[in-house]
Amino acid sequence: MKRIFTIALIAMFAAGAIPALASPAPFITPPAPQFTEAERQAELARRRAAVEAKMVDNSVMVLLSAEPKLYTGDVDYVFRQENDLYYLTNLKQQDATLVIQKKAGKITETVYLPKRDPSQETWKGKMYSVEDAERISGIKRVLPAEEAQIAIDALKRRSDPAIQTVYLLLEGDTGEPDGQREFGREAALSKQLKAAPAGKGPRPRPLKVLNGRDIIDDLRMIKSRYEQKLLQHAVDISTEAHERAWMIAGNVSMEYELQAEVEYTFRRRNADFWGYPSIVGAGANGTTLHYEESQGPVRLGDLVLMDVGAEYDHLTADVTRTFPVNGKFSKEQADIYQIVYDAQEAVAKAAKPGASMMDIEFAADEVLKNGLLKLGLITPENPQYQLWYMHGVGHWLGMNVHDVGSRFTFEPGMTFTNEPGIYIRADALDYLPDTPENRAFKAKIRPAFEKYKNIGVRIEDDMIITPTGVEWMTKNLPRKMSDIEDFIAANKRSQQ
Numbered sequence: 001m002k003r004i005f006t007i008a009l010i011a012m013f014a015a016g017a018i019p020a021l022a023s024p025a026p027f028i029t030p031p032a033p034q035f036t037e038a039e040r041q042a043e044l045a046r047r048r049a050a051v052e053a054k055m056v057d058n059s060v061m062v063l064l065s066a067e068p069k070l071y072t073g074d075v076d077y078v079f080r081q082e083n084d085l086y087y088l089t090n091l092k093q094q095d096a097t098l099v100i101q102k103k104a105g106k107i108t109e110t111v112y113l114p115k116r117d118p119s120q121e122t123w124k125g126k127m128y129s130v131e132d133a134e135r136i137s138g139i140k141r142v143l144p145a146e147e148a149q150i151a152i153d154a155l156k157r158r159s160d161p162a163i164q165t166v167y168l169l170l171e172g173d174t175g176e177p178d179g180q181r182e183f184g185r186e187a188a189l190s191k192q193l194k195a196a197p198a199g200k201g202p203r204p205r206p207l208k209v210l211n212g213r214d215i216i217d218d219l220r221m222i223k224s225r226y227e228q229k230l231l232q233h234a235v236d237i238s239t240e241a242h243e244r245a246w247m248i249a250g251n252v253s254m255e256y257e258l259q260a261e262v263e264y265t266f267r268r269r270n271a272d273f274w275g276y277p278s279i280v281g282a283g284a285n286g287t288t289l290h291y292e293e294s295q296g297p298v299r300l301g302d303l304v305l306m307d308v309g310a311e312y313d314h315l316t317a318d319v320t321r322t323f324p325v326n327g328k329f330s331k332e333q334a335d336i337y338q339i340v341y342d343a344q345e346a347v348a349k350a351a352k353p354g355a356s357m358m359d360i361e362f363a364a365d366e367v368l369k370n371g372l373l374k375l376g377l378i379t380p381e382n383p384q385y386q387l388w389y390m391h392g393v394g395h396w397l398g399m400n401v402h403d404v405g406s407r408f409t410f411e412p413g414m415t416f417t418n419e420p421g422i423y424i425r426a427d428a429l430d431y432l433p434d435t436p437e438n439r440a441f442k443a444k445i446r447p448a449f450e451k452y453k454n455i456g457v458r459i460e461d462d463m464i465i466t467p468t469g470v471e472w473m474t475k476n477l478p479r480k481m482s483d484i485e486d487f488i489a490a491n492k493r494s495q496q
Contacts, residue, residue, distance in 0.1 A: 029240045029269050032312070033229040040090065041138030043226045047219065048088050048100065048109060054215045055102045059165035060155060061212050063088065064185060065096040078273065083399040084169055084216045086314050089137040093128050097148040098139075103162055110141045112148035152189070157197050158204040166193050167212035217404035221396065222413040227315065228464065231398070231415060232473055234271065234312040235462050238319045239477040241265035241308055245280075246484075247491045249304060249325045255280045255294040258304065266310045275316025276401045279307035286322065286456030287423040289391060300326040303333055305456050309401065316401045318417050319474055320460030327488035329481050336422050336457045337481055339371030343420035344459055344479075347393055351418070351463065351470045357394070357408045364393040364420045372422070376448035382441040387432075388422050397462055414465045415473070421458030424449065 035043075055061060066082040081092045089098055089111060097112040116127045133142045155166060168186040190209045197204065223231065241262040248261055259280045266274060281291040282298045286305030298304065302325050309317035322337065324330070329337060343364040350363040369385045372378045378385050394417045396403040403415075429449065432438040442449075461474040478484045 029236045030233070032233050032270065035226070037135060039226070040136075043224065044088060044090060044138050046224070050219050051088065051212075051215055052100060052102055052107050054218075055100070055167065056165050057102055057105060058162050059102050059167060060163055061098075061100040061167035062152065062155075062189070063098040063169060063212070065091075065094055067185070068094060080273075081314070082169070083314065084213070087216065087220065087399065089139065091128065091133060091137055093133075095145050097145065099148070099151055101163070103160075108141070109139050110143060110151075111137060111139050112143050112145045112151075114145040155207070156192055156195075158207070161204055163207070164205065165208045165210060167210050167215065168193075169213055169216075170209075170211040213404070217406065220398055220403065221405040221407060222411060223398065223415050223464065224413070227398075228413075228415075230313045231315045231317070231462075234275070234310050234315050234317040235319065235473045236476070237266060237269040237271050237310040237312060238308060238317040239474065240269065241310065242306060242319060242321055242477055243487070245304075245306060246321075246323055246488055249298060249323070250300065250327065250488075250492070252298055255282050255285070255296050255298055255304075258298065258306065259294045259308075262306070262308045269310070271310035271312050272314070273311050275309040275311040275318065279305070279320075281305045281456065282325070284426060284454040284456075286458075287425045287454065288456075289421075289423070298325055301330070303329075303455065303457065305458055307458065307460060314399050316397070316399070317462055317474075318397055318401050318419075318460060319462060319477065320419060320421075320458045321477065321479070321484070322457045322459060323484050323488070327485055327492065329485065332452055333455055333457075334481060335375055336424070336452060336455050337459075339368060339375075340420050340422055340457045340459050341479070341481070342371065343367040343393075344418050344461065347418045347420070348463065348470055348472070351410060351416075351465065353410055353412055353465060353467065355410050357392075357410075357416075360418070361393050368420060368422065375452065377424070377445055377452065379441060379444050382437060384441075387428055388424060389420065390423070391419075391421070393420050394418050410465045412465050412467050416463055416465075417460055418463050419458060419460035421456070423456040423458075424452045424454060425456075426453050 063085045065085055066080060068079055069077040071077045079094060085091065085096065085098055091111065093113055095114045099110045101108040111133055113128055113133055116129060121127055130142045134140055155163065168190055170186050170190060171184045193207045193209055196206060244265050245258045245261045249258060252258060259278050262278055263274065277292045279291055280294045281288060282296055282304045283302040285291050285296045286303055303322050304325060305320065305322045307320040309319050324333065346363040346367045347360045350360045368389050369383055372385050372388060373383065377388060396405045397415045397417055429442050432442065459479060461472055463470045464473055478487050
């Protein structure tokens with residue numbers, strides 16, 4: 001594994017000020033990627049230009065900022081900007097609006113922001129000035145927030161008959177096909193825009209409302225080099241968090257202590273937050289897919305399944321490792337782990353440009369079925385492997401941990417997770433329908449079930465499609481059983 005040391009640290013070792021460790025030091029997160037103002041503005045301009053190229057002529061796109069979410073009383077959840085508005089502007093301000101107009105081939109980009117208010121800034125901190133917004137977004141037309149409503153009201157009145165189409169970020173569908181519906185603020189605006197304006201005289205042609213997500217989601221699937229660097233940093237922070245948890249696992253008693261080490265590392269490395277609630281399950285808790293309580297004991301001899309990912313600049317990692325608390329996999333734990341590892345390898349081999357999500361699902365399924373059959377956990381007559389593996393092998397990754405995108409064929413620049421797993425839940429057989437086939441199945445697999453009961457293993461890596469295959473973004477985090485054991489053993493030696 002690549003180790004990064006500072007010049008000062010090397011000098012201290014050379015001078016004997018720090019005793020040499022018996023093994024390499026733990027992974028140290030590389031510094032965050034640095035971009036100039038010009039580079040950031042160029043990236044945002046590229047994204048907006050790609051959106052604008054897909055908009056039909058004589059159309060307007062309206063993007064509203066995220067709304068604050070109440071936690072309790074007068075306390076809000078931490079504000080996180082709406083993904084697509086951030087994708088096109090990098091602006092984190094509440095009550096922001098982006099309006100893009102494409103009329104007769106000419107593009108007009110406008111950001112609407114609240115005016116700076118000293119009384120609000122006293123409580124909540126500095127708001128963007130016009131100059132701040134221009135510098136961050138690269139958009140030169142910045143107007144007061146109240147003028148956004150004027151612009152939207154003009155659309156409702158059809159003040160400009162040339163504008164025929166409006167794009168909104170709709171959570172549902174546009175409501176046109178039977179049985180589909182819209183919801184949210186944009187849905188209300190959609191209904192208003194499609195309604196005929198009041199007044200005398202000939203009524204203008206109704207506006208066509210389209211879902212802007214269909215444009216932006218498609219673009220977000222392909223990560224630029226700029227985005228790849230940011231996502232890699234989120235992965236690197238997550239890698240350090242995993243390794244630091246491994247280093248203390250033998251000396252803690254509860255799952256929440258491991259979670260605390262993970263999330264301390266996130267904050268210490270200036271991650272925005274976690275990309276999803278941390279999953280830290282020891283022993284039988286590792287067989288629950290989205291176990292988030294972290295209230296169970298951590299015992300020597302247990303496996304810990306830890307699925308944690310940092311979010312950095314609106315891009316999130318998603319990384320899972322399953323490791324032994326005492327630093328050594330038991331025979332039964334290793335049996336299960338190796339099957340999952342081999343399934344991951346099969347996925348990586350199948351993933352390349354032109355392949356599909358279905359291809360990698362099939363690759364993983366075949367390995368998992370064959371492995372479970374060899375262990376006696378399924379039978380040739382009843383190969384219900386999904387009793388032990390009940391989720392898909394991966395998903396798109398980006399600004400959401402389960403990111404947007406409707407394309408299923410891989411192209412260079414797409415990022416996704418590779419995460420097979422096996423979960424031998426103690427009560428799994430209790431819920432099978434009581435049929436002759438299932439009674440026979442349970443009788444045949446009972447010895448293997450008792451042997452492997454309460455073992456849960458998932459391995460999850462973040463991958464990017466390259467022109468020839470895939471790159472493992474999580475390659476610096478040990479994955480082989482021997483490498484995990486060596487890492488934990490080396491840390492123990494260094495502490496002696």
